[in-house]
Amino acid sequence: MKHIINIKMFGLILMFITSCGLKGQPIKINNENHLIYQENIENEITEREYSFNNIYDLINKIILINDNWAGQSFTFVIENGDYYIYRKINGSGVPYIGTIVYNAIIESDYKIKFYEIVDTSENIKNEYNNEIFELYINKEIRFYINGLQLKINYID
Numbered sequence: 001m002k003h004i005i006n007i008k009m010f011g012l013i014l015m016f017i018t019s020c021g022l023k024g025q026p027i028k029i030n031n032e033n034h035l036i037y038q039e040n041i042e043n044e045i046t047e048r049e050y051s052f053n054n055i056y057d058l059i060n061k062i063i064l065i066n067d068n069w070a071g072q073s074f075t076f077v078i079e080n081g082d083y084y085i086y087r088k089i090n091g092s093g094v095p096y097i098g099t100i101v102y103n104a105i106i107e108s109d110y111k112i113k114f115y116e117i118v119d120t121s122e123n124i125k126n127e128y129n130n131e132i133f134e135l136y137i138n139k140e141i142r143f144y145i146n147g148l149q150l151k152i153n154y155i156d
Helices: 002-020
Strands: 034-041 044-051 062-065 072-079 082-089 098-105 105-108 111-114 117-120 131-136 141-145 148-150 152-155
Touching: 062 141, 072 131, 082 111, 141 152
Parallel strands: none
Antiparallel strands: 034 044, 062 072, 062 152, 072 082, 082 098, 098 117, 105 111, 111 131, 131 141, 141 148
């Protein structure tokens, strides 16, 4: 009986910890390629609106994905005329696990694909080598890993 109570407490604590990292409410998408993010700042709900017409509007924007662990973020950047995606993998109990840099393949003004790893942090293992990511903008922003759509929680 004691073990059942401990397991329930552990589950409640784990749910609390995983929900603490995100600010505000998830992004709402309206029908004009605008993203609206509600944020609670000093007990007042404010909305920030973003307008993305093509993939280049995402340059230097951080896209936060909640992945049922501690989350991860992706940033689309240009360096010396080349396009890259910086992926920051957050940790549980530590600020982050590490960073992976991918070559970004621009398939059109509305689609990026990335899977080729250019650089990684020292502590990143080889378990991330077989992932293929796709990012689309077409009336909404959609993010896929290995063909499965992930929910975007935040863009900044």
